[in-house]
Amino acid sequence: MHSGGKIKRSYTRSLDLKKGCIEMVHGSGGRAMTQLIDQLFLAAFDNEFLRQMNDQACFPGFNGRMVISTDSHVITPLFFPGGNIGSLSVNGTINDVVMSGANPAYLAASFILEEGFPLVDLKRIVDAMAKAAQGAQVPIVTGDTKVVERDSCDGVFITTTGVGMVPEGIAISSNNARPGDKILVSGTLGDHGIAIMLLRENLAFHCTLESDTAALHDLVANMVAAIPNIHVLRDPTRGGVATALNEIAHQSSVGMMLYENQLPILEPVNAACEFLGLDPLYVANEGKLIAICAPEDADKLLATMHKHSLGENAAIIGEVMEDMHCFVQMETRFGSKRVVDWLSGEQLPRIC
Amino acid sequence: MKYIDEFRDGALAQKISANIAIEANPARSYHLMEFCGGHTHAISRYGIVDLLPDNIHMIHGPGCPVCVLPIGRVENAIQLAQTPDLILCSYGDMLRIPTATGMNLLKIKAQGADVRMVYSSADALKIAQDNPEHQVVFLAIGFETTTPPTAVAIKQAQAMGLRNFSVFCNHVLTPSAISHILQSPEVRQLGLVPLDGFIGPAHVSTVIGSQPYEYFTEEFQKPVVIAGFEPLDVMQAILMLIRQLNEGRAEVENEFSRAVLPTGNVKAQVLVADVFELRRTFEWRGLGLVPYSALKIKSAYAEFDAEKRFQITKLSIADNKACECGAILRGVKQPQDCKIFGTVCTPENPIGSCMVSSEGACAAHYNYGRLRDHNFSMKKINA
Numbered sequence: 001m002h003s004g005g006k007i008k009r010s011y012t013r014s015l016d017l018k019k020g021c022i023e024m025v026h027g028s029g030g031r032a033m034t035q036l037i038d039q040l041f042l043a044a045f046d047n048e049f050l051r052q053m054n055d056q057a058c059f060p061g062f063n064g065r066m067v068i069s070t071d072s073h074v075i076t077p078l079f080f081p082g083g084n085i086g087s088l089s090v091n092g093t094i095n096d097v098v099m100s101g102a103n104p105a106y107l108a109a110s111f112i113l114e115e116g117f118p119l120v121d122l123k124r125i126v127d128a129m130a131k132a133a134q135g136a137q138v139p140i141v142t143g144d145t146k147v148v149e150r151d152s153c154d155g156v157f158i159t160t161t162g163v164g165m166v167p168e169g170i171a172i173s174s175n176n177a178r179p180g181d182k183i184l185v186s187g188t189l190g191d192h193g194i195a196i197m198l199l200r201e202n203l204a205f206h207c208t209l210e211s212d213t214a215a216l217h218d219l220v221a222n223m224v225a226a227i228p229n230i231h232v233l234r235d236p237t238r239g240g241v242a243t244a245l246n247e248i249a250h251q252s253s254v255g256m257m258l259y260e261n262q263l264p265i266l267e268p269v270n271a272a273c274e275f276l277g278l279d280p281l282y283v284a285n286e287g288k289l290i291a292i293c294a295p296e297d298a299d300k301l302l303a304t305m306h307k308h309s310l311g312e313n314a315a316i317i318g319e320v321m322e323d324m325h326c327f328v329q330m331e332t333r334f335g336s337k338r339v340v341d342w343l344s345g346e347q348l349p350r351i352c
Numbered sequence: 353m354k355y356i357d358e359f360r361d362g363a364l365a366q367k368i369s370a371n372i373a374i375e376a377n378p379a380r381s382y383h384l385m386e387f388c389g390g391h392t393h394a395i396s397r398y399g400i401v402d403l404l405p406d407n408i409h410m411i412h413g414p415g416c417p418v419c420v421l422p423i424g425r426v427e428n429a430i431q432l433a434q435t436p437d438l439i440l441c442s443y444g445d446m447l448r449i450p451t452a453t454g455m456n457l458l459k460i461k462a463q464g465a466d467v468r469m470v471y472s473s474a475d476a477l478k479i480a481q482d483n484p485e486h487q488v489v490f491l492a493i494g495f496e497t498t499t500p501p502t503a504v505a506i507k508q509a510q511a512m513g514l515r516n517f518s519v520f521c522n523h524v525l526t527p528s529a530i531s532h533i534l535q536s537p538e539v540r541q542l543g544l545v546p547l548d549g550f551i552g553p554a555h556v557s558t559v560i561g562s563q564p565y566e567y568f569t570e571e572f573q574k575p576v577v578i579a580g581f582e583p584l585d586v587m588q589a590i591l592m593l594i595r596q597l598n599e600g601r602a603e604v605e606n607e608f609s610r611a612v613l614p615t616g617n618v619k620a621q622v623l624v625a626d627v628f629e630l631r632r633t634f635e636w637r638g639l640g641l642v643p644y645s646a647l648k649i650k651s652a653y654a655e656f657d658a659e660k661r662f663q664i665t666k667l668s669i670a671d672n673k674a675c676e677c678g679a680i681l682r683g684v685k686q687p688q689d690c691k692i693f694g695t696v697c698t699p700e701n702p703i704g705s706c707m708v709s710s711e712g713a714c715a716a717h718y719n720y721g722r723l724r725d726h727n728f729s730m731k732k733i734n735a
Contacts, residue, residue, distance in 0.1 A: 270353050335362035336399025338720045
């Protein structure tokens with residue numbers, strides 16, 4: 001949101017948030033852009049840093065280790081049961097920051113808007129961002145908007161960047177998994193991906209499945225307080241749990257064994273996956289985490305997760321093993337073992 | 353989940369496994385072909401081979417819809433997709449099948465062609481309704497399971513008077529492919545592929561019924577057990593085949609009785625017969641030209657036939673020389689016999705069609721079977 005400090009902040013007409021739409025002029029740096037920032041973004045995100053309307057946010061420094069993470073959010077459809085691109089863009093970046101064990105502190109948000117995009121929809125998105133940011137007590141302190149011509153983007157793209165502060169003594173990293181460690185997940189798998197897919201592909205399933213998009217900062221804070229020595233935290237977004245675990249296995253040079261009968265998966269997710277020929281292990285999550293810890297810490301960590309509303313369905317799903325091949329394997333309910341491999345391309349539904 | 357969990361019960365699997373071990377005669381071997389990719393997938397995914405004695409050999413058959421489509425037809429589809437103002441629709445796996453030059457429909461899409469993945473023929477019809485200024489072609493593939501929905505789409509297009517919808521028909525038939533395998537010199541004369549019995553298709557049989565298989569049991573004296581796609585279905589079918597072979601019987605038995613009737617789905621058969629007729633011959637990847645093994649659109653529906661509308665010409669393109677998909681589809685070779693399996697040819701970068709679909713023998717083995725391959729090196733996995 002480039003500053004418009006010198007421009008007089010009174011407008012002959014206020015933004016038409018019901019019928020108006022994004023025009024090229026909203027990105028041109030003039031009065032229309034300032035009005036958009038003032039009446040939409042600043043009104044929703046309002047905080048002392050943003051209110052200064054500078055090109056940057058200036059805030060007090062931290063002592064100790066900091067983390068920074070950035071994420072671009074592009075999703076079709078923009079609105080879905082359980083959230084929209086706005087809540088997703090705030091929660092997603094907060095989660096990336098907190099997977100280091102950090103306390104999230106500030107967010108920046110950058111918007112690419114398509115000419116013709118309805119302001120009423122933009123307001124819903126911005127309000128959802130504000131609500132998510134306020135819920136997590138992480139202010140959006142700076143930002144930017146650009147407008148591109150019609151058909152040059154898919155409505156709205158949002159890039160968010162977050163910074164946070166790592167408490168002393170915490171060293172969580174994906175290369176810390178050790179043979180013998182237990183693998184935990186914070187809840188049911190695949191809810192977000194299936195909710196989106198059912199909408200996007202016009203699949204005429206009737207179900208009440210919602211995206212699980214949520215900020216995990218509070219859950220993580222409780223977990224880190226209970227077990228400061230958590231080895232690995234990761235949010236299994238794109239590619240699902242299988243992809244995240246394969247990445248961790250390679251980063252830590254270990255193998256893993258999962259237990260199919262321990263995987264928490266909602267019945268509608270399982271049913272949709274069976275119907276479409278998909279594997280829920282590869283389906284995206286937006287409000288779940290994987291935790292890996294020493295075996296002696298696992299029960300306490302699990303109990304801590306169970307006490308939090310975002311960890312009610314947490315489960316120990318497997319363990320880390322020595323394996324020079326870094327295979328992630330699964331003991332199936334059927335009693336056999338199979339490789340849970342990297343995803344090749346996109347998961348595609350089977351034909352017959 | 354109801355109707356799923358019952359058929360994946362590990363304890364029951366151990367019981368069937370024990371019965372197979374007791375009843376299988378150690379003095380002989382059993383070579384059983386699962387025709388369908390759905391069975392291949394189940395066998396790999398659930399590690400069924402681990403539950404069988406060493407003298408039972410499962411041979412993967414050619415029943416994977418995208419695997420058997422010859423490269424020439426894929427090339428036809430790619431050329432079609434490059435026609436201006438044309439939208440080409442097909443099922444997911446089809447979009448990744450490579451041609452001889454490594455091109456596929458997804459790559460063509462990235463270059464600007466309008467290629468769309470659909471979940472059903474009805475989706476393609478809807479796209480045609482929504483885009484009256486575009487020609488919409490449904491690239492129809494698959495065995496008898498996917499043929500009735502294509503027939504429905506054509507009949508609906510006719511009823512709606514849609515002038516911008518057509519079907520590039522590549523539907524193939526299961527019984528003629530099984531006959532072709534049984535008549536092949538590799539099976540009949542050379543004995544390269546010992547074949548004692550078949551696990552018959554699941555979903556295909558719901559449409560065609562169990563009767564069409566009776567010809568094989570009589571003519572070739574090979575038992576057929578129709579089985580569902582769940583792992584316990586497959587194990588039970590293996591046990592039933594062993595019993596038939598031990599008793600010297602060659603009959604059609606139906607393990608999948610919860611879904612398959614002897615006569616099949618007559619309504620679907622009538623629909624298919626109304627819209628389609630037999631081709632005199634059709635090229636199958638791996639099997640070559642197979643007489644009366646595929647369907648074309650009847651002349652009464654010619655206006656919906658993309659082959660006529662766009663004057664699609666027959667292309668005959670050889671497989672990549674290093675690729676063993678042909679031999680694998682005939683059951684002559686196993687995926688791990690192929691020199692480029694897991695090295696040059698991987699699911700990320702498939703050379704042959706068997707590596708594309710999760711039902712393809714190579715992809716199924718790559719994804720689930722590698723743990724059992726002792727000589728498979730880490731280097732290959734990272735390739």
